[in-house]
Amino acid sequence: MIVRKKVSRIFLYAILVVMALFFLMPIYVMIITSIKPLDEVSLDRMWELPSTVSFEAYRYAFERLYPNFLNTLYLVIPATILSALFGSLNGYVLSKWKFKGSDWIFTAILFGMFIPYQSILIPLIQFLQSIGLYNSIPGLILVHVVYGLPITTLIFRNFYANIPYDLIEVAKIDGAGFVGIYKHIIFPLSISGFVVVCIWQFTNIWNEFLFAVSITSTGSQPIMVALQNLSGSQIVQWNVQMAGALLAALPTLLIYILVGKYFVRGLLAGSVKG
């Protein structure tokens, strides 16, 4: 019995290790390819370690991607903060100040999270052109704040649902109103809610591609569009592409490594029932 248990334990670990290697395989290839000098990047030696380490590919990729890296930074910081603030207020109203029809309004807002963005893209571009924000970072910020409303509202609404009503009632008896309760009770209790929402929004906006590629052209393109262009052109070598992909992925990977707990919480909150 004990032997059988041991065998099945070994089997269990073997499967997990094989799966882990499969999941890490792309990262391995990205790293070893990106540090290879150009003459070693050949198809048949793809899995081999480099004989000498070269950061030439990083230098080239960084030069190419740096302006777009900045564009994404200018986009992602204000868009994340704004959409978290709106989400917090909406979540507060929709959990603690429900009014007639507010549940239907919530469902109607939530639907916006699931639509294929192709179905709003043509009018969106016409609209951005008409207000002069087409092909601009502020235009992209507006878009991400608006289409981020459903998810940020959902996460904060579920988060605030755990704050007991008694707390609100006591504050009401003490004479606090809608704004006072938010300022003195809800907002101070929101820190971990804000962390989850900000990480979620930061990651999504950083990684987003469809809006970025349709709303911007040269000059204001975010990093993911530049990365796609980098790999779309034939002249650029594989080591540069892999270095570029790693550079573009680094911020969200770092967030995942540093505050993975909150990242997973956001992931779970993204599924409607919280």
Add this chain to the structure above:
Amino acid sequence: MSSDKVLPFLFILPSIIAIGIFVYGFISWTGYVSFTNWNTLTPDLSFAGLKNYIFLFNDYRFQSGMRNTLFFTLFFIIGVLMSGFFLAIFIDSNIKQESIFRNIFLFPMALSFVVTGVVWQWLLNPSTGVNILLSNLGFEKLPGWYTDTTIAFSFPLGSIDFGIPVAMIAVVIAAIWQMTGFSLAMYLAGLRGIPEEVKEAARVDGATEFQVYRKVIFPMLMPITVSIAIIMGHISLKIFDLIYAMTGSGANFVTDVPGVYMFETTFRGNFFANGAAIAMIMLFLVAVVIVPYLVSARRGDS
């Protein structure tokens, strides 16, 4: 009316207006455009009836894209559910280094579909990557991955060969690699929510470990399974960036999907009305999956 009734509404009003315009208003406008003749650079909003839809349903590329979406969705959902479920059970069975394994399976979730596409494009390139490993293992006939134009089990339907597009399997592998973390996290949360007493009770009744999973744990995870399937389903119905970065529409449109077709026909070809019609069909497919889910989630709420 007291200010405590008006104020909350005033605070949420900007969001309601924004969603009203940007979601519902824009969808209506796209719907309208899909019935017009606007298939040139300059807007032409004259009414065209069902012309664009009829064109699409007879169109080789659109039919290919729908076939590809069907099989992508099917294999992607099954793959993500199974990989997440089994990994969650393994990780949940008291293993050492649990957090290391969990982190490894979850990290692709932090990446962009564009990054995933760029890397897997190379890994599944027929002349390099995984195929080098396979040929070292002694395989003679190497898979063509996303360059394979075979449609397996095919029969003619409309203007296309209907069947399993072999090239999509490569894209499905990349997509499963990226999204397994989601189902793993959901299942792990679900498994940890099942009280130990429930499993213990089944074991006391003489159930084998396998029966405990099949008869007790799996049924209790059913709502989670449905949630994952619906969320993965809506992602796959509108997939764009992964395929755009990894393969494009492929030879003979073997890896084309409506999302890529919509983007290219609208913004590269200036066929705005056709693009709008594709977008409306995509919206319809997603709504069929999502609306019942939202309504039932709302019911469960109240």
